[in-house]
Amino acid sequence: MNVAKTCGKCHIEIYAVYMNSIHGRSTYEKKNPDAPDCTGCHGEHSVLSPRDPESSVYPTGVVKTCAHCHAEVGIVGKYGIEVDQVATYEDSFHGIGIKYGLKTAASCASCHGTHNILPHDNPHSTVYIENIPRTCGKCHPGANINYARGKIHIDPSKKSAGIVFYVAFFFKWFTILILLGLITHIGLDLYRRSNQWRELKMKQRM
Ligand code: HEC
Ligand code: HEC
Ligand code: HEC
Ligand code: HEC
Ligand code: HEC
Structure with a gap:
């Protein structure tokens, strides 16, 4: 329960953002053992820079890091969160791109953020309907509100x-x-x- 505070001694801004995210609030306000503290995503003695291809937060590694919990009914299922987001992502254009090493395609973190992750119905979420044009626009110049019209995670079956x-x-x-x-x-x-x-x-x- 002190991990975030320990890392936060030096990474102060990230600490502040994380504490307001769904994961931070879940871990520290609700005392849920299932949500990630800093080490839940970065590892413990294996913390590496996001620019290191071996890092758990390198673009092509992020999906595995999120999937570790978000593809598990036993972990996020308890909180009423669907687990098919990982599978639908992997079938998407971005998921296939990342799988074959296209670092510029969107990983989970490109859309949801990292330390600021919030449910999509929260106006501060990067995937809140009004913020979607800006989020997609980082990589798709000229993205407009039409980008937000369709659902992102869809299972055609x-x-x-x-x-x-x-x-x-x-x-x-x-x-x-x-x-x-x-x-x-x-x-x-x-x-x-x-x-x-x-x-x-x-x-x-x-
Ligand atoms: C005593 C201060 C201190 C503590 C405590 C600390 N860090 Fe750091 N961290 C640093 C410094 C300084 C750097 C920059 C090192 C460099 O760039 O050479 C760094 C770098 C990093 C990086 C790489 C950043 C980059 O852009 O390359 C990550 C990720 C990171 N720390 C995560 C953590 C995590 C997770 C924890 C807690 C488990 C933690 N740190 C605890 C001081 C600290
Ligand atoms: C939900 C997963 C997740 C959690 C929880 C998390 N991080 Fe990160 N963090 C990431 C990802 C993904 C990146 C890479 C961002 C990028 O590629 O720009 C990152 C990047 C970083 C960096 C380097 C780049 C930067 O933004 O300066 C540091 C330092 C860092 N995190 C520290 C922390 C600390 C300290 C905590 C806890 C207070 C924490 N992280 C919690 C996923 C997470
Ligand atoms: C250690 C497990 C773990 C990891 C790693 C993790 N999460 Fe989570 N995540 C959770 C749990 C548990 C919740 C539910 C918290 C709650 O509601 O109290 C959650 C909540 C969320 C929510 C909000 C869902 C909702 O409907 O309220 C989003 C979005 C999310 N996570 C995205 C991500 C992304 C993106 C990553 C990777 C960068 C990630 N998570 C990494 C465990 C994890
Ligand atoms: C291209 C952008 C994009 C990518 C990449 C992406 N998501 Fe999402 N995600 C969204 C949007 C937008 C929503 C809101 C509902 C919808 O449109 O399906 C969402 C919804 C969710 C939810 C439901 C909870 C909520 O916020 O209400 C979870 C959990 C989630 N995503 C996790 C992930 C994980 C894990 C990955 C990576 C495996 C991922 N997402 C990749 C855009 C993205
Ligand atoms: C981190 C960068 C990044 C983000 C953020 C991002 N994308 Fe993409 N997206 C890509 C890349 C790279 C491709 C592959 C482009 C290509 O090869 O034509 C792609 C391809 C696509 C495609 C396939 C068709 C095409 O235009 O090539 C669609 C549709 C798409 N993205 C929609 C979205 C939407 C909607 C969002 C926001 C919710 C989003 N993207 C966010 C990088 C991103």
């Missing part, structure tokens, strides 16, 4: 994905029906050809 669900559903069955039609067509064609061939044989025999 769930109805809650709205139109994306129906488009995915349509294309799945469309593809299956086309393939079935194609196979039937080939089957009928082969059947006709085998009949023609049999008739030819019969004629030759006569």
